[in-house]
Amino acid sequence: MVEELVVSNIIDELTGNFAPATVRATFIEALALSDRSEVVSTQGDIVTYQFRFTEMSVPRTVTLSIDTSTGWATEYTSRTDRAEGAGGRHGAVIRSRRP
Numbered sequence: 001m002v003e004e005l006v007v008s009n010i011i012d013e014l015t016g017n018f019a020p021a022t023v024r025a026t027f028i029e030a031l032a033l034s035d036r037s038e039v040v041s042t043q044g045d046i047v048t049y050q051f052r053f054t055e056m057s058v059p060r061t062v063t064l065s066i067d068t069s070t071g072w073a074t075e076y077t078s079r080t081d082r083a084e085g086a087g088g089r090h091g092a093v094i095r096s097r098r099p
Helices: 002-016 022-033
Strands: 037-043 046-053 060-067 072-080 092-097
Touching: 002 022, 002 046, 002 060, 002 072
Parallel strands: none
Antiparallel strands: 037 046, 046 060, 060 072, 072 092
16 A cells, blocks of 8 residues: 555656656656556657556556656546446546646
8 A cells, every 4th residue: 555655646746747857757767666557658758657556545547648858747547447346347537637
C-alpha cells in the first residue's frame, strides 16, 4: 500500500505541472522504477504510463502521458475498475483531463 501512495502522490505532483524541471525529471525516473508502472505507448516524445491501484481505495487504473522533452504532463485519465464477477475487468472512465 505504501508504494501505491507514493506513486499516487508523484502522479499528483506531475499532473500539476508546477514542479521545477529537476524535480519532474526525478519523479519521472521514480515512476519508471516502480513495479506499479507500465509504459503502454510511446509517440515521439510522449510516453504514456499506466498504473493499477488495488490496495489504497477502490480498484482503479490511471494513465499519465508525459512529454519527455519537457517533463510536462500532457494527459491524465483515471478509471474505476469493476470487481471481478461484476461484468468483467473493464470499468468506466470517471475522470480525464489535460493539465
